[in-house]
Amino acid sequence: DTGVSQDPRHKITKRGQNVTFRCDPISEHNRLYWYRQTLGQGPEFLTYFQNEAQLEKSRLLSDRFSAERPKGSFSTLEIQRTEQGDSAMYLCASTETTDGSNYGYTFGSGTRLTVV
Amino acid sequence: RKEVEQDPGPFNVPEGATVAFNCTYSNSASQSFFWYRQDCRKEPKLLMSVYSSGNEDGRFTAQLNRASQYISLLIRDSKLSDSATYLCVVNRDDKIIFGKGTRLHILP
Numbered sequence: 001d002t003g004v005s006q007d008p009r010h011k012i013t014k015r016g017q018n019v020t021f022r023c024d025p026i027s028e029h030n031r032l033y034w035y036r037q038t039l040g041q042g043p044e045f046l047t048y049f050q051n052e053a054q055l056e057k058s059r060l061l062s063d064r065f066s067a068e069r070p071k072g073s074f075s076t077l078e079i080q081r082t083e084q085g086d087s088a089m090y091l092c093a094s095t096e097t098t099d100g101s102n103y104g105y106t107f108g109s110g111t112r113l114t115v116v
Numbered sequence: 117r118k119e120v121e122q123d124p125g126p127f128n129v130p131e132g133a134t135v136a137f138n139c140t141y142s143n144s145a146s147q148s149f150f151w152y153r154q155d156c157r158k159e160p161k162l163l164m165s166v167y168s169s170g171n172e173d174g175r176f177t178a179q180l181n182r183a184s185q186y187i188s189l190l191i192r193d194s195k196l197s198d199s200a201t202y203l204c205v206v207n208r209d210d211k212i213i214f215g216k217g218t219r220l221h222i223l224p
Binding site for chain 1: 120157158159160161162165203209210211212213214215216217
């Protein structure tokens with residue numbers, strides 16, 4: 001386990017279709033984050049998990065978006081009824097926290113979504 | 117107003133020059149601070165953490181002024197390989213918040 005893995009790397013879908021992305025964090029990391037990045041912008045926070053618990057969701061995460069981390073290991077991000085505005089890079093990051101201290105975030109290579 | 121604001125860029129500088137990036141953050145509850153580097157179509161990668169005492173890593177120097185809510189990054193003797201987008205990042209409430217980034221082009 002050398003890093004954070006995301007699958008697929010690229011996804012092209014037609015408007016209205018559902019898509020699901022997967023993230024496998026670094027195995028000993030208890031926190032997992034999802035971010036979205038559009039061209040020319042920095043990554044924007046979507047949601048995060050501590051183990052299997054989803055602790056916060058951004059207002060960017062509309063009801064068409066759902067994220068899970070069922071066993072506290074990998075996570076999935078699903079987008080239902082995709083819209084062209086969903087086209088972006090979806091980044092996953094993980095980190096380890098101990099006693100409230102954070103040891104840095106490691107990002108995956110991202111899933112680039114294009115909605116046509 | 118964005119929570120983390122950076123110079124809009126891009127910066128086009130000749131190889132060997134010194135480059136300075138500036139960043140301000142609006143939430144005084146921000147707890148820790150970082151600079152990330154992002155190459156084109158790649159994921160962000162941690163460049164360095166930023167401490168109030170200032171810290172240096174080779175050609176890179178980062179400074180934090182909590183009173184002014186200001187963060188800086190200085191790159192000395194810039195190399196062609198420094199060309200990338202530099203993202204100012206703050207950690208608040210168990211998540212990291214990114215600035216828009218400043219693109220740097222080092223010219224041969």
